[in-house]
Amino acid sequence: MKHLILAELYRMKNSKSPLILLLACFGLSLLNAATSGLMFGNAPWLISMYEEAFGFNPFEAALGSGAGPNVDSIRSLADFISASNGNIGIFLVFFIAIFLLPLRRNGFIKNIASEHSRSRVFGVHALLVLVYSFLLTDVSAIAVSLMSLAFFRNLPIGNVLDIAVYLVVSALISAAIGIVVLMLTDLTSRPISVIVMSLIYLWFVFPLVYSISSVGAMLRPNAGFRLLYISLPGNQVMLTAGKWDTVLSSLLVVLFYVGISVLLELTLLKRRDRI
Amino acid sequence: MSYIITTSDLTKQYKDVTAVDSVDLHVEEGAVYGLIGRNGAGKTTILKMLSGLAFPTEGSISIGNDHIRKPRIGVLIEEPGLYTSLSAVKNMEIKRIALGVPGSEKRSRELLEFVGLANWADVRCGSFSLGMRQRLSIALALSGDPDILILDEPINGLDPQGILDVRRILMKLSKEDGKTILISSHLLDELGKVATVYGILERGHLLKEASEEEIINAMPGYVRFIVDDTAAAKTVLESMGIYSYQTKSEHMIHVLEQFERRDEMLEKMVMAGIHVHECQIIRESLEQYFMGVTRGEA
Numbered sequence: 001m002k003h004l005i006l007a008e009l010y011r012m013k014n015s016k017s018p019l020i021l022l023l024a025c026f027g028l029s030l031l032n033a034a035t036s037g038l039m040f041g042n043a044p045w046l047i048s049m050y051e052e053a054f055g056f057n058p059f060e061a062a063l064g065s066g067a068g069p070n071v072d073s074i075r076s077l078a079d080f081i082s083a084s085n086g087n088i089g090i091f092l093v094f095f096i097a098i099f100l101l102p103l104r105r106n107g108f109i110k111n112i113a114s115e116h117s118r119s120r121v122f123g124v125h126a127l128l129v130l131v132y133s134f135l136l137t138d139v140s141a142i143a144v145s146l147m148s149l150a151f152f153r154n155l156p157i158g159n160v161l162d163i164a165v166y167l168v169v170s171a172l173i174s175a176a177i178g179i180v181v182l183m184l185t186d187l188t189s190r191p192i193s194v195i196v197m198s199l200i201y202l203w204f205v206f207p208l209v210y211s212i213s214s215v216g217a218m219l220r221p222n223a224g225f226r227l228l229y230i231s232l233p234g235n236q237v238m239l240t241a242g243k244w245d246t247v248l249s250s251l252l253v254v255l256f257y258v259g260i261s262v263l264l265e266l267t268l269l270k271r272r273d274r275i
Numbered sequence: 276m277s278y279i280i281t282t283s284d285l286t287k288q289y290k291d292v293t294a295v296d297s298v299d300l301h302v303e304e305g306a307v308y309g310l311i312g313r314n315g316a317g318k319t320t321i322l323k324m325l326s327g328l329a330f331p332t333e334g335s336i337s338i339g340n341d342h343i344r345k346p347r348i349g350v351l352i353e354e355p356g357l358y359t360s361l362s363a364v365k366n367m368e369i370k371r372i373a374l375g376v377p378g379s380e381k382r383s384r385e386l387l388e389f390v391g392l393a394n395w396a397d398v399r400c401g402s403f404s405l406g407m408r409q410r411l412s413i414a415l416a417l418s419g420d421p422d423i424l425i426l427d428e429p430i431n432g433l434d435p436q437g438i439l440d441v442r443r444i445l446m447k448l449s450k451e452d453g454k455t456i457l458i459s460s461h462l463l464d465e466l467g468k469v470a471t472v473y474g475i476l477e478r479g480h481l482l483k484e485a486s487e488e489e490i491i492n493a494m495p496g497y498v499r500f501i502v503d504d505t506a507a508a509k510t511v512l513e514s515m516g517i518y519s520y521q522t523k524s525e526h527m528i529h530v531l532e533q534f535e536r537r538d539e540m541l542e543k544m545v546m547a548g549i550h551v552h553e554c555q556i557i558r559e560s561l562e563q564y565f566m567g568v569t570r571g572e573a
């Protein structure tokens with residue numbers, strides 16, 4: 001298994017698609033961070049540039065005077081990274097679709113690796129998802145940190161341990177999303193439909209349900225809109241650097257989903273290995 | 276030489292279909308074993324079970340002998356699984372690392388040279404022709420320096436040059452390196468040029484296992500004479516007690532079987548003053564032999 005992992009890491013290093021996805025993640029994280037910067041930050045140079053050129057404050061125009069930049073909510077880089085949390089899970093689904101799926105359907109367990117144990121192949125690929133999740137999270141954090149320079153002057157880094165824990169847990173949540181998707185592609189004979197459904201869920205359905213839930217929570221704070229907190233993307237959004245209750249809850253949810261996926265895979269693939 | 280692969284009662288059932296039915300296979304070390312059979316005869320299923328890529332429903336497989344207790348196996352089953360966006364040498368490296376073979380890129384390049392792809396080592400293999408892909412697949416199967424090479428239809432879809440290239444590689448591996456090669460194909464005449472032992476499969480059953488020599492001796496055929504006087508030739512044959520002949524034309528006679536009396540027939544004809552222009556043993560092809568076996572004639 002060690003050799004298989006090394007071989008797959010070699011392939012990842014030498015292939016273009018993981019690199020392209022990392023660049024795309026970097027770009028999207030910049031955009032996310034810019035949106036967060038507009039929402040929460042103050043960029044005096046940008047505001048004055050706009051006011052000089054167009055004669056109005058772009059933040060007030062775009063967000064309304066009541067929803068202008070909220071400087072107080074971003075006290076450190078840790079806060080900004082939490083606020084600019086992008087959906088790394090989407091990139092992991094693309095990674096699985098482009099980099100792993102063709103191989104799981106063809107070749108890998110036959111000619112290339114001569115590996116007949118599908119459970120072992122799942123293990124290797126789950127590990128690859130984890131490694132790639134950490135790469136994506138780091139790239140995203142770098143993009144957000146760079147963008148923070150544009151919106152905030154002298155923004156303190158904050159508690160380094162908080163940032164580190166946040167990044168690790170965030171990467172684990174994303175990896176868990178990837179592992180669930182990986183498991184679902186093994187459950188069905190049409191794995192591409194799992195990929196499409198996952199993307200639709202992460203891109204459209206989850207944000208929509210989350211927004212509705214948030215509005216509901218604002219309107220009736222005691223009604224208990226907690227359903228999304230048991231989902232992986234829900235915990236991704238909820239996770240905040242320095243808030244240990246969100247860290248703990250995320251870790252529990254990750255453990256639950258990964259545990260279920262591994263259990264299902266082992267049962268399913270062990271049976272398939274006997275065919 | 277002892278057997279390096281044996282199977283006993285090997286059976287594979289897919290729901291209601293019995294793909295392989297009680298097959299007892301015997302492959303000698305160093306042999307080129309040709310598995311022949313129609314599509315769906317069970318060739319690929321047997322090779323998959325031998326490679327560990329499928330699990331037998333019943334029966335057992337034994338791989339290894341006193342000489343090589345745990346032989347390494349190189350496999351090429353069905354279509355080659357290549358990373359088409361990567362170069363040939365990168366494909367080789369991935370396989371080498373996956374198998375845990377120590378060494379460096381140099382070894383991968385040597386293997387590419389062996390299969391005639393040295394000049395293409397750094398080219399993306401997605402641009403390779405089918406023949407080149409097949410050669411690369413053989414190089415990949417050789418990555419772990421296997422004692423046994425299992426190849427499923429390695430010449431399928433290749434052009435004549437590609438077939439020739441693969442044949443040369445297989446001959447070299449068998450004759451020079453002494454590898455045991457298990458190869459399936461339905462291109463029987465081509466297989467006949469490399470295989471030393473054959474297993475004939477039909478609907479999951481192993482009908483016959485025979486060496487090249489046994490098959491040649493069992494193949495029906497005739498001795499073809501081209502002479503100036505067929506009437507005189509017939510008189511000579513009848514004087515020898517040979518009546519199983521056919522006059523094919525004014526100058527051509529086919530004497531059925533009687534291969535071992537060819538020289539005697541030739542001598543008698545020459546002594547009778549007949550001009551013999553040709554005297555040749557013509558045997559049926561492996562294809563015709565296979566058809567005979569599957570019809571229950573051999």
